[in-house]
Amino acid sequence: MKIYMKWIQLLTVVAVVAVLLVPQQVKAEETIPVLADAAIVVDADTGQILYGQNDEEVLSIASMSKMMSEYLMFEAIEEGQISWDDEYEVTDYTYRISQDLRLSNVPLRRDGSYTIKELYEAMAIYSANAATIGIAETIAGSEEEFVQMMNDKAKELGIMDAQFVNSTGLNNSFLLGMHPEGTAEDAENMMSARSVALLSKVLIDDYPEILETAKIPELIFREGTPDQIRMVNWNTMLPGMDYEYAGVDGLKTGTTDLAGHAFAGTAQRDGQRLIAVVLKAVDAEGNGSYKARFDATRALLDYGFEEFEEIEIMKAGQQFMGQETMPVEKGAQEQVAIALKEPISLMVKTADQSAYRTELELSEQAPIEATVEKGQLVGKVRVLDPEGQQVEYLNGATPSSEVVTAEAVARANWFSLSMKDAVDFIKGLF
The missing domain is CATH 3.40.710.10 (DD-peptidase/beta-lactamase superfamily)
Structure with missing residues (x-):
């Protein structure tokens, strides 16, 4: 009897899921x-x-x-x-x-x-x-x-x-x-x-x-x-x-x-x-x-x-949570700030605005070796639609904007580089 009831419950759940899914599919097809x-x-x-x-x-x-x-x-x-x-x-x-x-x-x-x-x-x-x-x-x-x-x-x-x-x-x-x-x-x-x-x-x-x-x-x-x-x-x-x-x-x-x-x-x-x-x-x-x-x-x-x-998906100069900087090698500072170069605007479905999201793709391998120029290209941002697919354009491109360095980082002087090498050497021994 318990097994029978479990099967009834399972079939009921399947039926409910089917009822919920089918109208959504029909609605999507009938939209246009x-x-x-x-x-x-x-x-x-x-x-x-x-x-x-x-x-x-x-x-x-x-x-x-x-x-x-x-x-x-x-x-x-x-x-x-x-x-x-x-x-x-x-x-x-x-x-x-x-x-x-x-x-x-x-x-x-x-x-x-x-x-x-x-x-x-x-x-x-x-x-x-x-x-x-x-x-x-x-x-x-x-x-x-x-x-x-x-x-x-x-x-x-x-x-x-x-x-x-x-x-x-x-x-x-x-x-x-x-x-x-x-x-x-x-x-x-x-x-x-x-x-x-x-x-x-x-x-x-x-x-x-x-x-x-x-x-x-x-x-x-x-x-x-x-x-x-x-x-x-x-x-x-x-x-x-x-x-x-x-x-x-x-x-x-x-x-x-x-x-x-x-x-x-x-x-x-x-x-x-x-x-x-x-x-x-x-x-x-x-x-x-x-x-x-x-x-x-x-x-x-x-x-x-x-x-x-x-709508504007991202603003110019906007940074990315958890990836505000990139490491710099042989620089006067160890990190460089990165940000969006130009704003990203696109047509979005009004009902699904909150479902669009962005992804950061870094093209420059970290760390970046100094000297680093302000505005140096380090990656791009992709925009994904509510289904997680890239928003498409006629020319085959995807909605993206360049990600660049937000500041310049000078190359460290000879003494600083020598001291850093010495410290790294000592750290390596232990």
Whole structure:
């Protein structure tokens, strides 16, 4: 009977633990329901990852590829290689692509010429494919050479998983047999959600003027001419549009059969900017749609804005309990004070602020040999989240700040060193 009662008690304890654990797990999963093959939301200022879901898998990115074309265009303008007023003469390639009604395009005249600014606005607002190719040809001479520039720039920016095969993000099968040489007929641009977020961040960081165009809800191409066409922004999360979201001002949608419905969106509220990326978003029935990608983006942005706030984890000059100093060898004093060089601030979940902690990692082996300079690097501080994991950033770094010496320590003179050696020798004898 006693054994029976013990088993009943044990099973009761197991049942209670299970009941306590299961709701917590469900709650964590329901905090941010994202129906997409991959998703990520980051703090745009620092690149800190607030949430990631399969964000390192390389998938098709469709027209979000145009963000790299935009980056190279801004760079070429900045370097004086091209200007907004430069005229592009339409080629047979761009003419034929622009007439394809299956694609997002502004029709180009076979004998027409268009300014870089016109082509850029069509690319950024309407995701116009022929206009994008026209910019690529202007900068590099051919789309093939431009694609090489895209891949090279990706590596330069630290985006190591990018695979660009054209300037637009279309599947090569839509390029009427004129796809860049050396790329497969059915190839498509590929990248992870994390890398798309990084590309979005560097584009906004280096060329924030992109947002002035990306946030335009609609614009008339070649207004007042027989060729005018109304360009409605595919990003309908912009204010006043179907799926508007307060603070959204960019950045780029993408849709192909392989990529599904994708989006790299950004919004700013109260001085805080977030970047959210979804790849192949679907609804509750598993069907992809424009609404599905914006619903997924909304969930990510809500999570970032509502669940996180920026706080200062450690102050500049702060010391570490139990490790306020490091020993000094051959110095005028035996210890040197160490402290944090710069403050550490990051986005933390409001409900879990007290659960974030720091770890001191000393890179300089103790003791340090004098002479010791003030501000000499001796280590760094890592920040761990409530689960004990390092808080991650897009570039692979972790939130850390340098730990340095807080004072200088001169090297002891010859007499002092000799006396110390003698004392150490005597101590060794006993």
